Amino acid sequence: MDYLLxxxxxxxxxxxxxxxxxxxxxxxxxxxxxxxxxFMVAGLIMVYATTAMPLYLSxxxxxxxxxxxxxxxxxxxxxxxxxxxxMSVMISAIGVSYTLQNxxxxxxxxxxxxxxxxxxxxxxxxxFGATTKWVTVITPVLTIALVLGLVAIIKxxxxxxxxxxxxxxxxxxxxxxxxxxxxISMTFVIGSFLAAVGSILYxxxxxxxxxxxxxxxxxxxxxxxxxxxxxxxxxxxxxxxIIGICENLIRAVSIGGVSLTPFSxxxxxxxxxxxxxxxxxxxxxxxxxDKV
Amino acid sequence: xxxxxxxxxxxxxxxNLIMFAALIAVLIxxxxxxxxxxxIVKVLQKGCVYAIxxxxxxxxNGFTGLFSLGQAGFMLIxxxxxxxxxxxxxxxxxxYSFSGKPVIxxxxxxxxAIILAGLAAALFSFLIGLPVLKLKSDYLAIATLGFAEIxxxxxxxxxxGRVTNGSFPISQLNTFKARxxxxxxAKMSFVIPFFIVAVICIxxxxxxxxxxxxxxxxxxxxxxxxxxxMGINLAKHKMISFVTSSFFAGIGGALxxxxxxxxxxxPFTSALTxxxxxxxxxxxxxxxxxxxxxxxxxxxxxxxxxxGLDSGTFMGITSPIFRNGFRLVVFSVIIMIFVLFxxxxxxxxxxFSSLGIYRAIKNLPGKIAGKFKKSKAEVQE
Numbered sequence: 001m002d003y004l005l006x007x008x009x010x011x012x013x014x015x016x017x018x019x020x021x022x023x024x025x026x027x028x029x030x031x032x033x034x035x036x037x038x039f040m041v042a043g044l045i046m047v048y049a050t051t052a053m054p055l056y057l058s059x060x061x062x063x064x065x066x067x068x069x070x071x072x073x074x075x076x077x078x079x080x081x082x083x084x085x086x087m088s089v090m091i092s093a094i095g096v097s098y099t100l101q102n103x104x105x106x107x108x109x110x111x112x113x114x115x116x117x118x119x120x121x122x123x124x125x126x127x128f129g130a131t132t133k134w135v136t137v138i139t140p141v142l143t144i145a146l147v148l149g150l151v152a153i154i155k156x157x158x159x160x161x162x163x164x165x166x167x168x169x170x171x172x173x174x175x176x177x178x179x180x181x182x183x184i185s186m187t188f189v190i191g192s193f194l195a196a197v198g199s200i201l202y203x204x205x206x207x208x209x210x211x212x213x214x215x216x217x218x219x220x221x222x223x224x225x226x227x228x229x230x231x232x233x234x235x236x237x238x239x240x241x242i243i244g245i246c247e248n249l250i251r252a253v254s255i256g257g258v259s260l261t262p263f264s265x266x267x268x269x270x271x272x273x274x275x276x277x278x279x280x281x282x283x284x285x286x287x288x289x290d291k292v
Numbered sequence: 293x294x295x296x297x298x299x300x301x302x303x304x305x306x307x308n309l310i311m312f313a314a315l316i317a318v319l320i321x322x323x324x325x326x327x328x329x330x331x332i333v334k335v336l337q338k339g340c341v342y343a344i345x346x347x348x349x350x351x352x353n354g355f356t357g358l359f360s361l362g363q364a365g366f367m368l369i370x371x372x373x374x375x376x377x378x379x380x381x382x383x384x385x386x387x388y389s390f391s392g393k394p395v396i397x398x399x400x401x402x403x404x405a406i407i408l409a410g411l412a413a414a415l416f417s418f419l420i421g422l423p424v425l426k427l428k429s430d431y432l433a434i435a436t437l438g439f440a441e442i443x444x445x446x447x448x449x450x451x452x453g454r455v456t457n458g459s460f461p462i463s464q465l466n467t468f469k470a471r472x473x474x475x476x477x478a479k480m481s482f483v484i485p486f487f488i489v490a491v492i493c494i495x496x497x498x499x500x501x502x503x504x505x506x507x508x509x510x511x512x513x514x515x516x517x518x519x520x521x522m523g524i525n526l527a528k529h530k531m532i533s534f535v536t537s538s539f540f541a542g543i544g545g546a547l548x549x550x551x552x553x554x555x556x557x558x559p560f561t562s563a564l565t566x567x568x569x570x571x572x573x574x575x576x577x578x579x580x581x582x583x584x585x586x587x588x589x590x591x592x593x594x595x596x597x598x599x600g601l602d603s604g605t606f607m608g609i610t611s612p613i614f615r616n617g618f619r620l621v622v623f624s625v626i627i628m629i630f631v632l633f634x635x636x637x638x639x640x641x642x643x644f645s646s647l648g649i650y651r652a653i654k655n656l657p658g659k660i661a662g663k664f665k666k667s668k669a670e671v672q673e
Contacts, residue, residue: 031430033566080632087359088631091573094566095631099624106617212563219441219562226434266445269438276435277423 002132003248009136009205011244012143016198017221018228018236019150020191026167026231027187030089034073034096036218038192041100042066042199043115043209044108050116059118063196070192071185079181104211112208118200135204140241142201146194147237154233159186167231216265220247223272229282239283243268333482335592337551340486342587344493345544346571347580348537351497353569354578355506356533357513359433361565362420365440366538368560369416370409370545372447375462375555376455377405387463388454395454406489406546413542414535416443421534425527437562448557463554489547493540498580500536509533574630576637586638594623 017039024032045065049058077096081089124133154160162183165173174180202217203209224243228235247264275282349363377400379387388394400408424435447456456462500506508529511519520526549555575586 025430031433077628077632087573087577091570092628092631094570095624095628098566098570099621099628102617102620102624106621110617215561215563219437223434223438226431230430262449263445266442269442272438273423273435276427276431280427280431282431 003252004245005132005136007245007248008241009139009201009244010248011241012139013198013202014217014221014224014244015143015237015240016146016194016201017217018225018240019147019233020195021222022225022228022230022233022236023163023187023191025225027163027170027184028078028089029086030078030093031222032191033090033093033218034077034100035191035195036214036216036221037097037100037104038066038070038073038214039195039199039202039218040209040211040214041069041104042192042196043203043213044104044113046200046203047113047115047209055116055118059200062200063193066196066199067189067192070188070195074185074188079184101211101214108211110211112210114208115203115206118204133205135201139201142197143237146197147233150190150194150233153190159183163187220265220268223268226282227272227275229284232282232284235282235284243271246271331596335588335596336483337486338595339588339591340483340490341544341547341551342568342571342591343584344490344547345541345568346575346583346587347494347497348540348544349568350572350575350577350580350583351501351509351540352533352537353572355501355513356509356530357516358425358530358533359429360436360534360537361433361562361569362417362436362440362538363541363568364560364562364564365436365443366413366417366541367545367548367564368440368443368447368557369413370542371549371555371560372456372462372545372557373409373412373542374405374546374549375465377408378402378465378549379462380465388457390457390460392454402550406543406550409546410539410543413545414539417535417538418531421531425530425534437565440560440562440565444557444560461554461556465549465553465555486547486551489543493543494580494584497536497540501580505529505532570627570631574627574637579637582638589638593626594620 017035020035020038021032024030024035042062042065046058046062049061049065052058053061073096077092078089081092154163159182162173162178163186165176165178166180166183170180206213220243221240224240225236226239227243228237228239230236247268250264250267251261345363345367349360352358352360376396377398379394379399381399384394384397420436420439424432424439427435446452501509508519508524511522511524512526512529516526545560571586571590572583574590575582575584
């Protein structure tokens with residue numbers, strides 16, 4: 001039961017990050033390698049923010065700053081390369097990720113920063129006989145609420161319609177008068193916002209933040225996005241929950257007295273490879289055929 | 293590959309000789325002034341290691357158009373394969389003291405172990421390639437990345453501790469150093485074996501690219517469907533490219549172990565693959581000489597030229613912001629500038645040749661004059 005709860009919670013956090021990956025991919029066809037690091041930077045900003053201001057101010061502050069960072073990165077590193085081949089943009093993303101990590105390393109001096117305890121989230125609670133923190137319970141609820149909100153935005157608002165148009169066909173929608181740059185910025189706003197929320201929830205479960213702590217959750221969320229079919233938001237959410245639950249349940253399994261705990265990360269990737277072999281474009285992905 | 297006319301060939305040879313002489317002169321100068329020789333040796337060694345891996349990745353990404361991110365995983369296999377067979381006999385018990393009695397109780401000659409490392413990586417890549425190579429672009433990338441991460445976990449598993457030493461490093465490796473320390477050019481000679489291995493590996497890859505296989509690879513990169521229609525067996529050629537690339541990545545990994553002197557799974561993360569991909573792009577996708585040039589420049593500026601930024605004084609400027617880690621910040625900003633403004637890399641898809649440089653220098657006055665004329669013409673308008 002413990003494992004299942006932890007899995008659902010981690011799955012929710014992955015879902016929040018995975019949405020950022022999948023939306024950017026849907027619109028720009030870009031694997032945003034820097035997304036995991038934006039997530040880490042949000043964690044670090046939280047650490048610094050809580051030392052300077054009270055909690056009820058620092059949370060909105062973190063959300064705001066992360067969004068600004070996300071949009072700035074898009075403006076500086078991706079926008080000039082809009083007409084360049086896909087590989088260049090991807091390399092730019094890798095460069096940004098490298099830069100963020102190095103800046104974080106410089107700022108922290110290489111020391112692990114202790115993540116602040118958020119009073120309500122860190123309190124313990126008992127459900128179904130399992131003791132856990134409140135954050136575990138809140139995460140899935142908050143995730144689903146945010147995802148529903150996001151779906152509403154995409155379904156019903158003007159910018160949402162524009163987003164769908166751009167992800168269907170970049171050039172044609174531009175010809176139809178969709179303001180591409182606004183749509184792309186909006187994508188990064190949403191992606192970074194969700195990453196910041198995810199970071200607050202994720203790091204509440206961990207004692208500290210280091211410059212590389214974004215890479216593993218980032219990678220796994222990306223796996224979740226691919227798992228669900230990259231470009232599809234429901235796919236990313238479902239994929240993230242499946243991966244979160246599986247990697248925690250595997251910790252409880254032991255075969256012939258050999259614990260499988262060390263393989264929880266490897267299992268995630270194995271699952272991905274199996275899915276890709278059976279269904280090459282993920283669970284909810286669109287099938288693309290090559291045209292001559 | 294352009295075919296040179298006889299006159300150009302002669303010129304090319306002369307230019308090559310001049311470049312070579314210049315290189316030797318620089319090396320002798322460095323040896324004479326012994327200007328931080330240790331650092332140069334380190335940079336050249338690491339540069340050779342990276343050059344092999346970067347060129348092998350370029351074969352896959354640049355020439356065959358397969359976007360694979362498994363390079364670190366194959367380096368890991370290579371490094372471990374080499375290390376397991378190269379622990380110093382006398383200190384083996386001590387190295388494995390946390391993991392129990394080592395399974396492999398003998399030591400192989402360095403060259404044999406390095407080749408074995410390449411073969412092991414090639415074998416794994418064949419097994420991985422069977423299911424994975426059917427995937428397209430980004431899906432292929434994430435699947436190979438996933439395999440690399442899985443390999444990393446498996447190698448660190450404590451049940452394999454008697455072979456791989458679990459998550460503890462395998463140290464006390466057999467390296468080239470002990471044998472060559474007493475030759476002439478004392479310290480610089482440490483570089484020679486690395487250099488030889490790099491030249492052989494890159495030479496083989498270059499030959500391959502210029503063979504029929506290489507042309508088939510380029511055809512696949514440019515248009516898969518058309519290549520298939522021309523009778524190229526896609527699955528077979530993709531597999532050949534993948535296995536060859538992994539073979540040399542394995543050798544690169546083994547050489548990395550030789551360079552460091554001990555092996556640990558920690559450095560072989562996906563970050564290493566990203567770094568290598570970065571160098572491939574900086575050098576120019578589809579340019580072998582570009583890859584080599586970029587690897588050396590990358591390593592030299594990362595490890596050596598910017599060193600002063602960490603220790604407080606850089607190019608005579610002292611500032612309190614120059615503290616630990618600042619070097620990497622500056623370095624990553626330089627990389628970003630490079631990526632944003634030189635999107636085709638140093639060489640694009642052209643190859644470096646001394647004839648090309650000669651021509652560029654010869655044409656330089658003309659170009660500058662041309663610029664002036666143009667600006668004059670604009671003024672007149």
